[in-house]
Amino acid sequence: MSELTIAMPKGRIFEEAYQMLIDAGFNLPEEVEMSRKLMIEIPEEKIRFILAKPMDVPVYVEHGVADIGIAGKDVLLEQRRNVHELLDLKISQCYIASAGLPNTKMNEIAPRIATKYPNIAMNYYKEIGEQVEIIELNGSIELAPMIGLADRIVDIVSTGRTLKENGLVEYEHITDVSSRLIANPVSYRMKSARIQELVFRLKKFVN
Amino acid sequence: MSSLKMFEKPLGMRDTFPITYEKVEAIRQTGRDFLRARGYDFIKTPSLEYFDTVGKASAIYDAALFKLVDSQGNTLVLRPDMTTPIARVATSKLLKEQIPLRLAYFANVFRAQQTEGGRPAEFGQMGIEIIGDGTVFADAEVIITAINLIQAFGIDSFKITIGHAGVLNCILKDYTESAEQADKLRTLLVERNYVGFEEAVAAFDLPKTKSDALLQFINEATNIGAIEDIEKYVRKNDALEYMQQLMELISFANLSQYVALDFTLSSHMNYYTGMLFEVFAEGSGFALGNGGRYDGLLHHFGSKVGATGFGIRVDRLLEVVPSNKSAKQTVAIIFNDEQFTKALEHAKKLREEGKRVTLQAKKGLVDEEAFTKQFDTIVYVSQEDLA
Numbered sequence: 001m002s003e004l005t006i007a008m009p010k011g012r013i014f015e016e017a018y019q020m021l022i023d024a025g026f027n028l029p030e031e032v033e034m035s036r037k038l039m040i041e042i043p044e045e046k047i048r049f050i051l052a053k054p055m056d057v058p059v060y061v062e063h064g065v066a067d068i069g070i071a072g073k074d075v076l077l078e079q080r081r082n083v084h085e086l087l088d089l090k091i092s093q094c095y096i097a098s099a100g101l102p103n104t105k106m107n108e109i110a111p112r113i114a115t116k117y118p119n120i121a122m123n124y125y126k127e128i129g130e131q132v133e134i135i136e137l138n139g140s141i142e143l144a145p146m147i148g149l150a151d152r153i154v155d156i157v158s159t160g161r162t163l164k165e166n167g168l169v170e171y172e173h174i175t176d177v178s179s180r181l182i183a184n185p186v187s188y189r190m191k192s193a194r195i196q197e198l199v200f201r202l203k204k205f206v207n
Numbered sequence: 208m209s210s211l212k213m214f215e216k217p218l219g220m221r222d223t224f225p226i227t228y229e230k231v232e233a234i235r236q237t238g239r240d241f242l243r244a245r246g247y248d249f250i251k252t253p254s255l256e257y258f259d260t261v262g263k264a265s266a267i268y269d270a271a272l273f274k275l276v277d278s279q280g281n282t283l284v285l286r287p288d289m290t291t292p293i294a295r296v297a298t299s300k301l302l303k304e305q306i307p308l309r310l311a312y313f314a315n316v317f318r319a320q321q322t323e324g325g326r327p328a329e330f331g332q333m334g335i336e337i338i339g340d341g342t343v344f345a346d347a348e349v350i351i352t353a354i355n356l357i358q359a360f361g362i363d364s365f366k367i368t369i370g371h372a373g374v375l376n377c378i379l380k381d382y383t384e385s386a387e388q389a390d391k392l393r394t395l396l397v398e399r400n401y402v403g404f405e406e407a408v409a410a411f412d413l414p415k416t417k418s419d420a421l422l423q424f425i426n427e428a429t430n431i432g433a434i435e436d437i438e439k440y441v442r443k444n445d446a447l448e449y450m451q452q453l454m455e456l457i458s459f460a461n462l463s464q465y466v467a468l469d470f471t472l473s474s475h476m477n478y479y480t481g482m483l484f485e486v487f488a489e490g491s492g493f494a495l496g497n498g499g500r501y502d503g504l505l506h507h508f509g510s511k512v513g514a515t516g517f518g519i520r521v522d523r524l525l526e527v528v529p530s531n532k533s534a535k536q537t538v539a540i541i542f543n544d545e546q547f548t549k550a551l552e553h554a555k556k557l558r559e560e561g562k563r564v565t566l567q568a569k570k571g572l573v574d575e576e577a578f579t580k581q582f583d584t585i586v587y588v589s590q591e592d593l594a
Contacts, residue, residue, distance in 0.1 A: 082399075083399070084401065085400045085401055086401055180402055185399065185494060186487045186491060189485075189487040190364065190488075
């Protein structure tokens with residue numbers, strides 16, 4: 001049996017996905033010491049986890065240093081990397097939407113969109129026939145319409161509370177997001193039996 | 208924009224240092240001997256082509272083309288692949304003389320960088336094209352040659368996955384209700400987005416028999432052991448029979464263990480009309496190469512004959528080829544000014560013995576120790592030797 005390297009996002013998604021693997025019958029220690037470690041070896045199952053920033057998981061998988069990984073659909077849509085998307089794990093479900101101040105229209109000459117997801121935003125507005133200018137931010141996107149930096153924001157919404165608390169309303173639902181199991185194209189072939197088996201076992205525990 | 212530092216190169220451009228250079232040369236030599244022994248003739252085409260001819264016909268995305276403008280205002284491209292220029296030269300010149308053609312190439316191609324590092328914008332490609340033979344035997348020859356070539360490089364752990372555009376089109380057409388639905392599913396397969404495929408099938412609101420068939424197909428089709436397993440999805444057609452014959456020919460060559468079937472394999476270029484395949488090897492995160500039948504490209508250049516071939520990326524080959532150090536012995540002859548003639552004679556003698564000899568004046572050395580460390584043997588030509 002060949003060694004399998006799995007890239008995982010740190011934090012809550014790791015815990016949920018890890019529990020799914022245990023449910024699927026993988027022999028993993030119940031408690032895993034998460035402190036500052038970036039690599040966890042599970043010799044019993046010949047599995048190695050690497051813990052990465054969510055945005056970086058597809059990078060590790062595309063370059064083949066991780067065979068498979070768990071990545072949000074938002075990241076996959078934004079980066080469009082050459083990976084196989086095998087399974088929707090249906091964890092950390094949310095969606096991407098546009099939002100702005102209530103009862104406002106977008107500027108007619110040069111509407112500005114603030115976002116962490118420049119590609120998703122650009123593609124969306126292109127699709128609906130709207131030419132916009134993208135302003136890329138790294139966090140606290142909700143600030144942008146409040147202080148006049150942008151007409152709309154494009155961001156992840158899970159409960160909508162952050163929007164409400166900052167006096168913003170949702171305008172358009174752009175796409176649904178959840179965590180996906182992805183695979184490197186070469187690993188998908190060379191370790192096909194292991195990966196297929198893992199997908200098969202996990203599939204039964206997807207809600 | 209910050210100003211350029213003197214050491215900088217354009218994004219994705221790389222220098223080839225001596226060790227890599229020798230490795231590439233060894234690959235070239237092995238590949239060349241191998242392919243010539245199978246009757247392939249090597250050809251070369253220009254680095255620059257017209258955008259309107261080769262550039263537009265090429266399978267490479269527009270954004271990845273390096274473009275220039277010539278003095279007449281025509282847009283030129285640095286060739287992004289070799290198949291398209293070979294199709295051009297074959298249809299315009301070579302096909303008139305002889306049919307079918309077996310051509311081989313080892314050349315650098317250029318693809319502009321879109322994302323981050325780890326991807327060269329110029330890299331070597333080695334491959335073959337069989338032009339003017341539309342039979343299944345030509346496709347079998349391409350696959351068998353690809354497998355044997357990879358073996359000739361000393362690579363053991365590799366896999367070739369084969370699909371067929373005709374089989375896939377038949378399945379997509381039969382189980383969807385419109386051409387748009389089929390196209391949408393094909394696009395998702397090109398992106399290898401199986402989750403998206405399942406979602407799209409659910410969203411189409413197809414009759415249950417059709418959607419169930421598609422979902423079952425996507426679950427099984429990436430990993431089909433035998434051609435019989437796909438038969439239940441496809442009504443009898445030529446493409447399926449063709450694949451049966453192809454797999455049989457590969458089994459006659461005793462190479463079935465290197466081959467897997469994947470009927471979801473699809474290309475964004477519609478000129479891949481028949482079978483197509485990808486090559487994967489352990490040791491590289493990216494596919495080693497790909498190939499297939501591209502009759503449509505020849506039609507684009509105005510010829511009605513069939514064509515099939517494959518290309519392997521040399522940069523990825525470098526990652527997976529086991530390295531074997533060249534055994535040639537290296538000698539440095541270090542001489543004093545007066546002994547130059549003597550040193551020349553001595554070097555000639557050693558070179559005739561098949562050694563790699565470097566001549567170096569002692570006066571020219573700053574750090575003699577560092578210099579001599581690079582060689583197997585050091586010979587000092589001094590006054591005493593003259594005696």
